[in-house]
Amino acid sequence: MEAYNKQNPKGKLAVLGTTYLEPLGVYSKKYKKISQIPDGTTIAIANDPANTSRGLLLLKNAGLITLKKDFNAFSDTKDIASNPHHFKFKEIDDTTGPRVLGDVPVVLIGNSIALASGLHVLQDSIYHEKVEQDTKNNVNVLATAEKNKDNAAYKKLVKLYHNKAIQKFINKKYYGTKVEVNKPLSYFLRLVKWIYRK
Structure with missing residues (x-):
């Protein structure tokens, strides 16, 4: 807008x-909790600006990464301040999230796309957005x-x-x-x- x-x-x-x-959710077929994600894991995030920054904020709120002070709605992976777990980021078309869930260990998927694929963000994700300042x-x-x-x-x-x-x-x-x-x-x-x- x-x-x-x-x-x-x-x-x-x-x-x-x-x-x-x-809510945007973090999904995985390998891990049941956000704390179980091991160092070096590949995480799939959307490749369009708004959803890339949204996904990174979600990972920040989950305690996985930190972001630069000037991070904004147009920021991307270059604006990660620290990545202590050495995660790798795979940018994907956000509509393909459910399809790559079997190939990528951790995938961020928007609710409307998840729901259309039979996924329930409040039940099936291992972490999801809540109504707060960052959302x-x-x-x-x-x-x-x-x-x-x-x-x-x-x-x-x-x-x-x-x-x-x-x-x-x-x-x-x-x-x-x-x-x-x-x-x-x-x-x-x-x-x-x-x-x-x-």
């Missing part, structure tokens, strides 16, 4: 509200043209999305893998201001 607004200054989008997080960028939002950001009917969509009956339906349909994020708009805007200050 940030990139879109920069490329379309006359047609900017505005956030109406938060919806859910689809704010990955929260899905309802957005509209900036000129419509104060439209009462559009704002009502946010309330409807978080309605208990609708959440019950979403949880059942997606097996609880779309983690509801019902945060005030300020939760998201603080991050946007921080990005633009940088």
Whole structure:
């Protein structure tokens, strides 16, 4: 969305509200816990900028690597500050994650792709994203043209999305893998201001 607004200054989008997080997960057929991954293991991560940085943040939060202070949404493996376990990184098309799971010891897979392949991020991954500071960028939002950001009917969509009956339906349909994020708009805007200050 940030990139879109920069490329379309006359047609900017505005956030109406938060919806859910689809957790990125660490999967393995060889290891049952993140702590079991041995030194020198190859880890497959997505090869597109947004998901590469997202995957590295997940590995950082798992305690496997550290990242440079200026790490951002466009960073990649060159921005790893320390790799004490000497992991090797194999960049793949993120849609192929489930298919390479048998060939690569550890694979990072996004929830929608995992779910389509019969994997449940909250049950089958050995580590996954949670709603926290480092995952704010990955929260899905309802957005509209900036000129419509104060439209009462559009704002009502946010309330409807978080309605208990609708959440019950979403949880059942997606097996609880779309983690509801019902945060005030300020939760998201603080991050946007921080990005633009940088």
